[in-house]
Amino acid sequence: MSEKERILEITHLVKSFGSHEVLKDIHFSVDQGDVISIIGASGSGKSTLLRCINLLETPTSGSILYHGKDITDAKMNIYAYREKVGMVFQNFNLFHNLTVLDNCMVGPIKVKKKKKEEARELAMTFLHKVDMEQFINAKPRQLSGGQQQRVAIARALAMEPEILLFDEPTSALDPQMVGEVLNVMTTLAEEGMTMLIVTHEMAFARDVSSHVVFMADGVIEEEGSSEEVFGNPQKEKTKDFLSRFRNL
Amino acid sequence: MASISEMSFWQRIIFLLQQYGSSYLKGAGTTLVIALVSTFIGCLIGFAVGIVQTIPLDPKRDSKVKRLLIQLSKILLKAYVELFRGTPMIVQAVFIYYGAAQVFDIHLGMWQSAFLVVSINTGAYMAESVRGGIISVDPGQMEGAKAIGMTHFQAMVNVILPQAFRNIIPQIGNNFIINIKDTSVLSIISIVDLFFVHKSVAGAYYTYFESATIVMAIYLTMTLIASKLLNLWERYLDGNDNYELVDKMDIGNQMHSAGRSAVR
Numbered sequence: 315m316s317e318k319e320r321i322l323e324i325t326h327l328v329k330s331f332g333s334h335e336v337l338k339d340i341h342f343s344v345d346q347g348d349v350i351s352i353i354g355a356s357g358s359g360k361s362t363l364l365r366c367i368n369l370l371e372t373p374t375s376g377s378i379l380y381h382g383k384d385i386t387d388a389k390m391n392i393y394a395y396r397e398k399v400g401m402v403f404q405n406f407n408l409f410h411n412l413t414v415l416d417n418c419m420v421g422p423i424k425v426k427k428k429k430k431e432e433a434r435e436l437a438m439t440f441l442h443k444v445d446m447e448q449f450i451n452a453k454p455r456q457l458s459g460g461q462q463q464r465v466a467i468a469r470a471l472a473m474e475p476e477i478l479l480f481d482e483p484t485s486a487l488d489p490q491m492v493g494e495v496l497n498v499m500t501t502l503a504e505e506g507m508t509m510l511i512v513t514h515e516m517a518f519a520r521d522v523s524s525h526v527v528f529m530a531d532g533v534i535e536e537e538g539s540s541e542e543v544f545g546n547p548q549k550e551k552t553k554d555f556l557s558r559f560r561n562l
Numbered sequence: 563m564a565s566i567s568e569m570s571f572w573q574r575i576i577f578l579l580q581q582y583g584s585s586y587l588k589g590a591g592t593t594l595v596i597a598l599v600s601t602f603i604g605c606l607i608g609f610a611v612g613i614v615q616t617i618p619l620d621p622k623r624d625s626k627v628k629r630l631l632i633q634l635s636k637i638l639l640k641a642y643v644e645l646f647r648g649t650p651m652i653v654q655a656v657f658i659y660y661g662a663a664q665v666f667d668i669h670l671g672m673w674q675s676a677f678l679v680v681s682i683n684t685g686a687y688m689a690e691s692v693r694g695g696i697i698s699v700d701p702g703q704m705e706g707a708k709a710i711g712m713t714h715f716q717a718m719v720n721v722i723l724p725q726a727f728r729n730i731i732p733q734i735g736n737n738f739i740i741n742i743k744d745t746s747v748l749s750i751i752s753i754v755d756l757f758f759v760h761k762s763v764a765g766a767y768y769t770y771f772e773s774a775t776i777v778m779a780i781y782l783t784m785t786l787i788a789s790k791l792l793n794l795w796e797r798y799l800d801g802n803d804n805y806e807l808v809d810k811m812d813i814g815n816q817m818h819s820a821g822r823s824a825v826r
């Protein structure tokens with residue numbers, strides 16, 4: 315277990331918006347195959363942390379090492395890095411001018427310069443995985459939220475990323491659609507995909523993740539294995555936060 | 563033949579049509595060509611300006627020189643937009659046709675001046691429409707594009723601009739219709755457009771009212787046809803509301819044919 319390769323190592327990460335320090339000295343790392351859930355109250359900085367990791371936000375200070383290289387360095391090729399770090403958003407963010415199939419092909423073709431046929435096969439493979447291959451000719455606005463989110467996952471997978479970031483992937487969904495998306499994510503976790511998941515689905519976080527990070531007010535208040543954090547939380551804030559979900 | 567002053571209103575209209583029908587048509591043709599070409603060029607200008615105006619600057623990764631150049635272009639383009647939106651086209655026409663020769667010793671023909679004036683005028687209006695069209699596309703889609711490793715320009719070309727374009731077709735149509743009407747001011751630099759024909763014909767026989775009636779009917783016909791065609795175009799671009807489900811059983815065999823891709 316200790317021989318797993320380290321993918322990300324985050325040290326002293328700080329992010330401020332003006333004078334508002336949203337992330338304060340964050341440290342943590344992601345190893346190959348980790349499934350890490352990030353939980354915490356609204357406004358604690360979970361989304362900001364994910365967005366800093368794929369540089370949708372520019373960190374104010376600190377470093378993010380990707381296989382030992384600091385991607386916050388201005389000389390790093392952030393486009394090549396983002397190819398390797400997929401992201402699934404709360405609001406899906408599919409391309410509304412493209413069909414489901416093209417949503418999954420445009421990245422491999424334009425960014426990875428793959429041949430069209432190859433890109434189509436990749437796209438079909440992952441659309442099959444999320445059970446959306448029937449809808450390849452549909453446009454995003456013709457799909458339900460759950461269907462859109464599954465396509466968004468396939469789009470991210472078609473880039474063959476090393477790690478997938480999820481920012482509350484089920485928060486914008488009706489309850490009956492949450493399950494279909496969580497099922498896909500559970501399958502990915504079982505297959506060994508490295509994932510970093512911001513979620514309010516505590517049962518999912520408890521059952522699927524190898525590691526849980528609890529954030530409060532811009533710091534990592536507590537972290538550990540799923541059993542440790544959910545079964546025997548040490549900090550008052552963690553206990554307090556989890557007590558709200560006790561009726562699960 | 564009865565003298566023109568003894569004719570009734572309709573007789574005079576028929577007389578004018580018989581005598582000058584082909585002149586009116588030629589004038590209308592000139593008007594249409596100027597409006598069409600200038601709207602097209604104006605759109606190209608508008609897109610170019612709108613695209614530059616929405617380039618984001620990254621203080622960390624972009625070099626100082628690059629940021630300075632982009633910032634400077636944005637200011638110049640803003641000035642261009644304000645100048646041409648804020649002055650009447652008739653004055654711009656005079657300014658360019660006569661001014662270019664006197665001040666810069668550039669001798670533009672009246673046709674060159676006509677296309678130039680209407681194009682850059684349309685460009686100024688379209689620039690703002692394009693910028694608005696770009697901004698109105700949900701920024702989440704730009705983030706989605708960046709998250710799969712696209713550069714700003716890849717995201718613009720593949721995701722944002724096609725949607726911005728669709729959003730501003732009504733404005734393109736509007737500008738085209740405005741141009742059909744506003745080329746009339748070009749008669750000031752002797753362009754023989756529909757309005758110029760009207761002035762000549764009306765002046766020759768003192769048939770202002772009759773000629774104006776004919777000319778209005780022609781303008782209206784052109785603008786009505788234009789807006790109908792634009793409507794059809796919009797509907798064509800919106801495509802079919804339905805999509806076909808692909809049978810799961812078929813997908814194995816059809817891996818290479820299932821689904822049409824528009825990505826080139």
Ligand SMILES: Nc1ncnc2c1ncn2[C@@H]1O[C@H](COP(=O)(O)OP(=O)(O)OP(=O)(O)O)[C@@H](O)[C@H]1O
Pocket residue numbers: 331334336354355356357358359360361362363
């Ligand atoms: N672009 C921004 N500009 C200014 N402040 C921001 C920006 N983005 C986030 N913030 C602030 O940062 C703090 C953390 O926001 P963030 O979205 O990371 O929280 P979160 O933990 O993801 O919350 P939620 O569970 O509601 O999604 C909030 O106080 C928010 O107002």
Ligand SMILES: [Mg+2]
Pocket residue numbers: 360361362481482
């Ligand atoms: Mg959030």
